[in-house]
Amino acid sequence: KKPLVFFSSISSRYLLSAGMESKEAEESKLDVSDAKMGPDDFDDLDPIVSAFLEFSYGNELSELADDWISEHARTGGFEKKSAFEADGSGHPMEWSRLHQEYCEAIDSKLEAFCNEQGRSAKDLFEALEDAMENEEVADALPGFVKLTSYEHFCSQMESHATANEKREEAQELAASGNDPWSGEWRGLYDFNTRERDEHLQEHDVPWAVRQLVKTLMFRNGTVKGVLRYEPGNKLHRSFNFGILGQQEESFDLKKVGEWHDFHGGLIKNHFTKAMFTMDNSGGNPKITIKTRRYFDEKRTKRVKSKKGEIKESVKTFELIEDGTEMLCTEAIYWEERDEYSDGWSFKFRRVEGDT
Structure with missing residues (x-):
């Protein structure tokens, strides 16, 4: 499996476990959200998970995502997203292809990260699966996992367009x-x-x-x-x-x-x-x-x-x-x-x- 598959799975699992799509879940988490700690404070955290958390908020990944969306948003017809959804016609198939290209661009950075760490993508995926049992680790992931979400991708493309x-x-x-x-x-x-x-x-x-x-x-x-x-x-x-x-x-x-x-x-x-x-x-x-x-x-x-x-x-x-x-x-x-x-x-x- 490629890292893209792994991180799409991480994204889906986070959305389910953290309840990002419901106000009720937001209400239940507010009383603990301010007490979240950084990876340096986690006990028994695999070093590759700590390194990944630092990487996922790094400037290189942020600039890659921003540059890619800026380059492609105005040519893909994303300014019509709301209209397509309102009339029921759905998104053009081309958008799925662009999303795949976007994820592959992110994927290349993930592969480079794993190589620098001397670990395989499978190692990182398994370490993240274990680490996500810790709520603080799971809470630290959303800023990154949204990058491989098709819905988030389309919303950002529309905004740029x-x-x-x-x-x-x-x-x-x-x-x-x-x-x-x-x-x-x-x-x-x-x-x-x-x-x-x-x-x-x-x-x-x-x-x-x-x-x-x-x-x-x-x-x-x-x-x-x-x-x-x-x-x-x-x-x-x-x-x-x-x-x-x-x-x-x-x-x-x-x-x-x-x-x-x-x-x-x-x-x-x-x-x-x-x-x-x-x-x-x-x-x-x-x-x-x-x-x-x-x-x-x-x-x-x-x-x-x-x-x-x-x-x-x-x-x-x-x-x-x-x-x-x-x-x-x-x-x-x-x-x-x-x-x-x-x-x-x-x-x-x-x-x-x-x-």
């Missing part, structure tokens, strides 16, 4: 002269990795997610995105986060100043409430987003930190330098202490002209 349309709309809005937010942006710039890592740990972010963030934010200018601002209605964000693909979220500006149910962010959470505020008093347009996590779908029981404290996530987006840069900050508000953490900050820069 429609990116130009969103970019053109954003540029038209920006050209109107009264829209400071819309346009194409690239980041991240001017950030401190120590502050980033300390913030993630203080926020009880699981090891697997911390590794993703480090992969996405390892150098300047690796994140590309589009903002589309509809005054009094919505602010849309569409950003390309590499190994996670295109991420979409919309802020409902009709609910400014109100806590309301929210589904958004880099790592989606079914049970979240958010409140947005907008402020132009300082001369620079600024949006603040506060979010609270809950255990239950009715959002009555708050998720606490590992130390048992109630917290809010606080993010700000401020236009500076005459609107050519966007300063972003992330911090934690400890409600019972009425204190804010130091957090961390980074910048996006507006993209002018063709890229």
